[in-house]
Amino acid sequence: MTPRADTVVTVQMALRAAARRLADAGIATPALDAEVLLRHALGFGGDRAALFLRRPEPLPPAAADALARLLERRLAGEPVAYLTGTREFFGLPFAVGPGVLVPRPETELLVEWALGWLAARSPGPAATVLDVGTGSGAIALALGASLPPGRPHVIVGSDVSETALAVAAANRAALAGQGRAGEVALVRGDLAGWCRGPVDLLLANLPYLRPDQLAGNAELRLEPAEALVSGPDGLAAIRRLVADAPRLLPPGGAVGLEIDPAQADTVAALLGSHLPGATVRVRPDLAGLARHVTAELPAG
Numbered sequence: 001m002t003p004r005a006d007t008v009v010t011v012q013m014a015l016r017a018a019a020r021r022l023a024d025a026g027i028a029t030p031a032l033d034a035e036v037l038l039r040h041a042l043g044f045g046g047d048r049a050a051l052f053l054r055r056p057e058p059l060p061p062a063a064a065d066a067l068a069r070l071l072e073r074r075l076a077g078e079p080v081a082y083l084t085g086t087r088e089f090f091g092l093p094f095a096v097g098p099g100v101l102v103p104r105p106e107t108e109l110l111v112e113w114a115l116g117w118l119a120a121r122s123p124g125p126a127a128t129v130l131d132v133g134t135g136s137g138a139i140a141l142a143l144g145a146s147l148p149p150g151r152p153h154v155i156v157g158s159d160v161s162e163t164a165l166a167v168a169a170a171n172r173a174a175l176a177g178q179g180r181a182g183e184v185a186l187v188r189g190d191l192a193g194w195c196r197g198p199v200d201l202l203l204a205n206l207p208y209l210r211p212d213q214l215a216g217n218a219e220l221r222l223e224p225a226e227a228l229v230s231g232p233d234g235l236a237a238i239r240r241l242v243a244d245a246p247r248l249l250p251p252g253g254a255v256g257l258e259i260d261p262a263q264a265d266t267v268a269a270l271l272g273s274h275l276p277g278a279t280v281r282v283r284p285d286l287a288g289l290a291r292h293v294t295a296e297l298p299a300g
């Protein structure tokens with residue numbers, strides 16, 4: 001029931017009503033989206049406790065107006081992260097906005113694998129790590145912030161999109177301001193063609209969808225198509241990068257790619273044929289879907 005204009009609307013009532021509207025519109029995570037948008041409207045940012053404590057209180061009119069505008073935009077398909085301007089990735093705040101892919105939780109598993117791979121070759125010489133298609137800088141900056149200080153790995157994030165690189169640079173500056181950024185270089189270029197190598201660890205969450213997968217997905221409509229779609233089968237960019245991997249990787253090097261689950265066998269076979277002798281593994285995400293393929297070359 002919609003509250004009458006003269007009845008007091010509490011924070012809790014507004015939260016319920018917003019979640020109901022989003023659910024009725026078929027949004028996949030209505031309760032979470034409503035909570036994040038209401039917190040943003042109230043100026044609480046990531047402070048969940050503040051919202052919880054204010055639930056019985058009346059919703060200030062300015063916050064009610066702000067929430068109404070945010071809900072309209074969400075219902076029109078804008079990602080929550082574009083509305084709030086930020087998304088947490090690997091425990092770090094990342095600014096995002098139109099023109100840049102919102103980092104996804106499944107990509108955190110690729111960062112975890114990369115950290116494990118780097119730890120396993122310790123002690124050893126510092127590694128050179130390249131994150132191709134860095135977008136907001138999510139993978140490269142999460143690695144930079146997580147690696148133990150004192151081992152001067154070289155970490156580079158690259159992208160073909162100037163918009164993405166500007167956002168990645170802003171994120172690098174913001175993390176550095178909080179003392180949470182390692183040394184990460186950012187480079188503009190098409191895949192890894194600009195890089196002479198060697199690269200010990202090649203990581204990429206490149207576009208991997210087919211055009212029809214984007215066309216049928218309202219949730220992805222406002223994110224940049226060039227960050228999501230790659231050729232008729234979604235594999236154009238991944239195929240080119242894998243073909244370049246033998247030139248870049250030294251003995252003992254490794255590659256980790258994010259994929260669409262349906263591409264697992266094809267990408268595993270591609271890696272196997274371009275990197276003979278490598279140990280190739282398909283790794284599931286938290287939903288059990290094949291999400292990453294890794295290939296590790298034997299040491300020379």
Ligand SMILES: C[S@@+](CC[C@H](N)C(=O)[O-])C[C@H]1O[C@@H](n2cnc3c(N)ncnc32)[C@H](O)[C@@H]1O
Pocket residue numbers: 101102103104107132133134135136137138139158159160161164189190191192204205206207208226227228237
């Ligand atoms: C799926 S997004 C991933 C962004 C980020 N790595 C993440 O995980 O959130 C793919 C990124 O690859 C970039 N990209 C697409 N084609 C590229 C190319 N040929 N060379 C370099 N980057 C490319 C896009 O601009 C976009 O930022």
